[in-house]
Amino acid sequence: MATLSLHNLVKAYGKTEVLHGINLDVADGEFVVFVGPSGCGKSTTLRMIAGLEDVSGGEVRIGGAVVNHLEPKDRNIAMVFQNYAIYPHMSVRKNIGFGLRTAKMPKADKEKRIEEVAAILSMTEYLDRKPAQLSGGQRQRVAIGRAMVRDPAVFLFDEPLSNLDAQLRTQMRLEIKKLHQRVGTTIIFVTHDQVEAMTMADRIVIMKDGHIQQVGTPAEVFHQPANAFVAQFIGAPSMNMLQGRITADGIEVAGRVIARKTPGAVGSAVTVGIRPDDLRVTPDAGSFAGRVSVLEPLGAETLAYVDIGGQEVVARADGRTPPPLRAQVHLTVDPANLHLFDAEGVAIR
Amino acid sequence: MTEIRASSAALMQTRAAKGPRDPWSVLRWTLLAMGAIVMVMPIVYMLSASIKYPFEMYDLNIIPKEPTFENYTYVLSDGRFLRWFGNSFLIATLTTLSAVFFDALVGYALCKFTFRGRTFVFIAILSTLMIPTEMLVIPWYLMSKSFGWLDTYWGIMFPGIMTAFGTFLMKQFFETVPDDFLEAARIDGLNEFQIWWSVALPLVTPALSALAIFIFLGNWTAFLWPLIVTNSAELYTLPVGLTTFSVEQAVEWELIMTGAALATIPTLIVFLVFQRYIIRGVAMAGLKG
Numbered sequence: 001m002a003t004l005s006l007h008n009l010v011k012a013y014g015k016t017e018v019l020h021g022i023n024l025d026v027a028d029g030e031f032v033v034f035v036g037p038s039g040c041g042k043s044t045t046l047r048m049i050a051g052l053e054d055v056s057g058g059e060v061r062i063g064g065a066v067v068n069h070l071e072p073k074d075r076n077i078a079m080v081f082q083n084y085a086i087y088p089h090m091s092v093r094k095n096i097g098f099g100l101r102t103a104k105m106p107k108a109d110k111e112k113r114i115e116e117v118a119a120i121l122s123m124t125e126y127l128d129r130k131p132a133q134l135s136g137g138q139r140q141r142v143a144i145g146r147a148m149v150r151d152p153a154v155f156l157f158d159e160p161l162s163n164l165d166a167q168l169r170t171q172m173r174l175e176i177k178k179l180h181q182r183v184g185t186t187i188i189f190v191t192h193d194q195v196e197a198m199t200m201a202d203r204i205v206i207m208k209d210g211h212i213q214q215v216g217t218p219a220e221v222f223h224q225p226a227n228a229f230v231a232q233f234i235g236a237p238s239m240n241m242l243q244g245r246i247t248a249d250g251i252e253v254a255g256r257v258i259a260r261k262t263p264g265a266v267g268s269a270v271t272v273g274i275r276p277d278d279l280r281v282t283p284d285a286g287s288f289a290g291r292v293s294v295l296e297p298l299g300a301e302t303l304a305y306v307d308i309g310g311q312e313v314v315a316r317a318d319g320r321t322p323p324p325l326r327a328q329v330h331l332t333v334d335p336a337n338l339h340l341f342d343a344e345g346v347a348i349r
Numbered sequence: 350m351t352e353i354r355a356s357s358a359a360l361m362q363t364r365a366a367k368g369p370r371d372p373w374s375v376l377r378w379t380l381l382a383m384g385a386i387v388m389v390m391p392i393v394y395m396l397s398a399s400i401k402y403p404f405e406m407y408d409l410n411i412i413p414k415e416p417t418f419e420n421y422t423y424v425l426s427d428g429r430f431l432r433w434f435g436n437s438f439l440i441a442t443l444t445t446l447s448a449v450f451f452d453a454l455v456g457y458a459l460c461k462f463t464f465r466g467r468t469f470v471f472i473a474i475l476s477t478l479m480i481p482t483e484m485l486v487i488p489w490y491l492m493s494k495s496f497g498w499l500d501t502y503w504g505i506m507f508p509g510i511m512t513a514f515g516t517f518l519m520k521q522f523f524e525t526v527p528d529d530f531l532e533a534a535r536i537d538g539l540n541e542f543q544i545w546w547s548v549a550l551p552l553v554t555p556a557l558s559a560l561a562i563f564i565f566l567g568n569w570t571a572f573l574w575p576l577i578v579t580n581s582a583e584l585y586t587l588p589v590g591l592t593t594f595s596v597e598q599a600v601e602w603e604l605i606m607t608g609a610a611l612a613t614i615p616t617l618i619v620f621l622v623f624q625r626y627i628i629r630g631v632a633m634a635g636l637k638g
Contacts, residue, residue, distance in 0.1 A: 050532075050536060051536075052532050052535070052536075071535075072532075072535050072536040073535065073536060073537065073538035073539075077536065078536065079532075079533065079536050081529040081532070081533060082529070083527055083529050084529075085527065085529035085530050085532070085533040087530065087548060087551070087552075088552070089551040089552070089554075098534075098537055099537040099538070101537070101538070101539070102537070102538035102539065103538075146533070146537070150537075
């Protein structure tokens with residue numbers, strides 16, 4: 001186990017800079033998830049930590065030591081790849097033990113270690129099989145086993161669940177989380193799936209265009225997003241964004257004024273964010289009135305898309321008694337649950 | 350249900366239409382049969398001639414009137430033949446091992462490493478494919494003469510220790526090996542040679558097998574360069590040695606054909622051995638899905 005620090009980390013390909021000074025401190029044993037859209041630089045950052053990409057500027061420290069110029073094998077890290085990258089010509093046993101090839105330890109100890117890891121991953125009975133004889137989930141376990149066997153200081157996961165089907169992904173998500181609780185190794189996990197990020201992370205790092213947008217616990221990034229991008233990226237369905245204006249009495253949105261103390265000059269424009277969970281559909285008079293344009297039944301709940309004064313918002317309604325399609329409804333929101341963003345998209349608190 | 354029945358009937362009709370009575374099918378099979386005959390006839394003639402007496406040699410009959418294995422006895426008991434056979438085997442084997450090793454090594458470097466001049470090197474290697482062997486033998490000969498390689502095993506082998514075709518083939522196959530495999534091995538502590546040897550090479554076994562077959566056959570049947578570079582009969586390869594059965598007064602076709610028939614045996618063995626690996630290689634799978 002070890003701490004990990006990124007200090008002003010920069011990556012450039014020729015004159016094109018793709019990472020613009022990343023700063024992050026990861027505590028010993030912490031599970032940190034990098035999340036963001038494609039091309040945001042999360043995988044590049046991970047590969048720089050692994051030593052698979054050169055560092056153009058700044059520092060990567062593992063366990064306090066600068067590792068910028070160390071080979072991947074000398075960084076005491078292990079990585080699980082999106083495509084598993086388990087060797088098809090080797091058995092599960094050889095795949096898991098591959099990382100011990102260069103380790104100076106007796107053969108019996110290596111075998112014991114392989115058996116231990118296989119037992120943790122419930123792969124003991126498959127040790128003599130080839131990867132072609134395994135399912136996708138089992139292959140992923142082998143890849144994790146190969147990373148675990150060396151007992152690294154830091155685990156790096158590069159979108160390891162993205163090739164699995166939805167059910168298996170949920171199962172593996174849980175298994176990785178349990179594994180972390182069991183071994184306690186520092187984990188850096190890259191994903192573009194915000195549900196994975198929310199469910200697994202101790203802290204989430206949200207990235208966009210080579211910049212960190214926010215670092216925080218799942219609750220912090222969900223309830224106190226630093227900016228409009230984070231607010232919309234985290235949470236499904238996305239946060240509703242409405243154009244509003246600060247008035248003397250509160251905030252004017254979609255023709256209604258919601259009473260709430262707001263810093264900022266009267267008359268200035270703001271973006272008002274409302275989570276679909278915070279909008280309640282009521283038949284009585286509420287904050288907004290509108291017509292239901294689309295319904296998406298999800299079982300326990302139904303997502304209702306409501307047109308309010310030319311702006312469409314989505315609200316969660318009860319799955320058993322959803323509002324009828326094209327019905328005139330009212331939406332209420334607790335003013336305390338409004339998220340306000342200035343013209344640059346920065347949160348107003 | 351009606352739709353399923355209708356489509357089954359349509360499928361049966363299609364199959365019936367593609368049956369042996371289909372005129373296109375007849376034409377296809379006829380063309381294939383003709384192609385097969387053209388391919389097989391020289392082999393059949395060679396085998397037939399190898400069991401004929403000299404007086405029957407110019408008859409076109411496939412089955413000899415008086416079949417004999419005396420030619421085989423004669424050729425196999427002639428020490429020169431076994432020597433040439435051994436020479437060819439040694440040279441073809443060593444050259445194949447060398448070419449497969451270096452072609453795969455260079456192909457891998459050109460495919461997986463980024464360095465200044467990589468494209469230029471690749472194009473330069475490829476451009477040598479455009480030069481016919483007949484043009485290369487002069488510089489090869491001058492080089493051999495300068496270094497004292499004339500009439501030596503090394504002189505016969507050196508032009509084939511690495512091939513442009515093999516480098517190109519291996520580079521193309523290494524393109525199909527995902528970088529994740531190599532990076533995983535890099536993190537696991539292997540050096541670049543170990544990664545190539547333990548991870549990349551086993552993933553391109555089909556290409557290695559195909560290349561080994563091509564190179565072995567090419568060297569086993571090579572004639573022009575071994576003929577030029579060798580003077581001593583004990584250094585002759587089999588194709589060169591067989592020409593000694595043809596002298597000014599007569600051509601001993603039955604002995605040449607016998608020698609040629611015996612010469613096909615190693616090539617068949619090589620093909621059968623490596624073909625197994627080609628199929629096994631194709632069947633391997635390791636990535637997602």
